[in-house]
Amino acid sequence: MAEDFETGEISEDIGTRLKLVRQIFGLTQRELARRAGVTNGAISLIEQNRVSPSISSLRKILDGIPLSMADFFTLNFSPSEEVFFTAESLPDIASDPAMSWRMIGAKMKERALLMLKETYEPGADTGDAMLRHEGEECGIVISGTIIVTVGMQERQLGPGDAYYFRSDIPHRFRNPGPEPCVLVSAATPASF
Known part of the structure; x- marks a missing residue:
């Protein structure tokens, strides 16, 4: 079976994009080639941007994933916001000096999740008036x-x-111990 590939000038994006999509779907080059009915070498050459597939060949390869041509070209692999945060950049949103609630991703737009690194000094207490709000919370000490x-x-x-x-x-957190307590927590929706 002859495969329909062109050599020469190509979009650098197709090979890189195919490799990322293949990896997201957990496929080896060999598995994708088998599913698509093309050679392993063809997939390798495309991913190295050494050949550019015709539209019909690319469609055939994407059918092996399966993924539509529209989804292939519109998947966004670049986050539009900051992804990594240094310890120093995490703002402390606790109002009590005996507690520290370091917020992860504070500047992200439309956060669905509140993630905190919490520190409770010995004797720290969120108060007799128990906390209560919408959503769910979880954490690990x-x-x-x-x-x-x-x-x-x-x-x-x-x-x-x-x-x-x-x-x-209604819920409450208190540190009865002689040393600070550190925990990592998450809550939905992001109420802060």
């Missing part, structure tokens, strides 16, 4: 201990212990 009260339930958690609850249930 990294170091130290924390007492988490959720409704009528209360538990002291240590390193590796975790929690997950609906946030409309």
